[in-house]
Amino acid sequence: MQEMTSDVVVMGAGLAGLVAARRALELGASVVLLEAGDGRYPANSRYTGGVFHVAFEDVTAGPTVLLDAITGAGGDCCDPELAGAYAAHAGRAIEWLAANGADFGQGGDFPWMSRMLVPLSLREPGFPNHWPDKGAERLLERLARDFTEAGGEFLRGWRGRSLLTTNGRCHGLDATRADGEVLRIAAKSVVIADGGFQGDPELVREHISPRPERLCMRGAGTGRGDGLKMAAAIGARLVGLDRFYGHVQAAEAIRDDRLWPYPILDILASSAVVVGPDGRRFTDEGKGGVALANAIAALPDPLSSFVIFDQAIWEGPGRAFLLPPNPNFEERGVAILRADTLEALAEAAGLPEANLVRTVTNYNAAVATSSTAQLDPPRSSRADTLSGAARPIDGPGFMAIRLCAGITYTMGGIAIDPSARVLSRSGSVIEGLFAAGSATGGFEGGPDAAYLGGLARAATFGLLAGETAVP
Ligand SMILES: Cc1cc2nc3c(=O)[nH]c(=O)nc-3n(C[C@H](O)[C@H](O)[C@H](O)COP(=O)(O)OP(=O)(O)OC[C@H]3O[C@@H](n4cnc5c(N)ncnc54)[C@H](O)[C@@H]3O)c2cc1C
16 A cells, blocks of 8 residues: 655546645645546546536626525525625636636627637537537646646546545545555545546436436546545535436437537427427426436436427527537437327327327417416426527427437535535534535535536635635
C-alpha cells in the first residue's frame, strides 16, 4: 500500500472537483486531486453543452433574481438554505471561473445563455462529436494545468473507495488502481465530487427505473455512486435519490451514437401526447422534458412509450431548439411512423387502436376548450425553454416516434449544508467531509424533477467546498 498526506484530498476531477481543488490550493492548502479515469478521462463536465445558468436564469442576474428562479423552479424540493447559498455565490463562481481560464460567450438568443463556454459545443460541424477541444474541455484542461503548475498533486487512474474516520471525523480515504494497488491518503479534509450515481445500474434500479439497461446514458456514465456509498457508510444523509436530469430521446439513441446526446424531443413531446403501450397517457407532458424523461424511465418497460403528433407539430415544435429532431432524426435513421389516420398509426406502432383514438380525441377536445388540466392525468400547457404549449393533433399526417429516457446525471445525493459540509443522518456536520456537484442532493428533483443547472451548481459548490475545506 502506498501512503500520502495532504491538507485536502478531492475525489473526482470534473468541474466541481477541479474548482474545489484549485480554490483550496489558491488558499494555501496542500491538495491531492484523485481522478478515477485516465488520460482524456470521460466526465459530464467534458461532454457538457456548456451553458452556465441557474434554473434557466442568467447566472449573472444577482442573488434576488436567482433565488426567485430557484424557488420558482424547484418549489419545495430545494432546501431553502442551499437555495440561498446557490443564489448568493453563483455570480462569484462565474467571476472566479472567468479569472481562471473560462472563456464565456453568448450561446444563443435566450438571456440564460449569456455565459456559455466557447468554442460552443453544439454548433460546430462534426456533430455528434460535439465536445473535443470545445469550451468545456479547454476549461478542464486549463484548471488541471494551473492546478499542477501551482503545486497540486493530480493523480489520474485512482478510484476512491472508502473513507477513513476516527470518532466520527473524516481524515482521509483509500483509493485503488486498476492493477489492484492501494493508496491511502491521510488528509484533514476530503471533498467528494464524483458526479452522481447514474453509472451504477443497481442504484439506478433501486431509485429511478426498474430497467436501467433500457435507459440511454446521455452523459459520461462515470458517476458510479462511489461517493454516495462511501459517505453513507460513515453515516451521511442521502436525499432525493429518485430523480435525474435528462431528456426525452428517440429509442434508437440507446444504441446509436449519432443520436447521442442530441437531438432531444422535449419540446416536441410536450407539445403533443405521450402514451404507454396501452395507448393511454401516463404523465403530464406539459411539465417539460426533464419530468417526462423521469416518467418514461419509471415505466415497467422504459422503451415502451410513443409520442403521438401530426405534421403541423413536426414542422413547428419539431424544428425548435438547438439541434431539433426535424430534420436530424430522419438523417440519422430514427423510425418515424406516419399514417393518414390514427387507427392506421395505432396499428403501425402496435398500440391498441380504440385507446389511442380515445386518448387523442379527448386530448384534442381539452385543447380546444383550454381544459387540459381536467384530463386524466392532468395536462399542463406552457411554452418555455424546454417545453411547448399543448397543440391539437388533428392531422393531416399522423406521426409517432418510440421514446427513451436519456439520463445525464442523478439529482439526489449526499446532503450538504450551505458551506458544502456533509451532513449526517441526525443533521449534524460530519467533520472533515465535504461534497459538491452532482454527488450532492437537496437542490433539484421533487415531483416535477426541477432542474436548476448542473454546471453553475458544480462551480458554485466546488468553490464553497474548496474554501471551507481549507483547514
Ligand atoms: C451532454 C451534456 C450536456 C450538458 N449540458 C449542460 C449545460 O448546458 N448546462 C448545465 O448546467 N449542465 C449541463 N450538463 C450537466 C453538467 O455537465 C454536469 O452537471 C456537471 O458537469 C457536473 O460536474 P461534476 O463535477 O459534479 O461531475 P463530473 O463532471 O461527472 O465529474 C465527476 C468526476 O469524478 C470522477 N470519479 C467518479 N468516481 C470516482 C472515484 N471513485 N474516484 C475518483 N474519481 C471519480 C469521474 O471519472 C469524473 O471525472 C450537461 C451534461 C451532459 C452530459
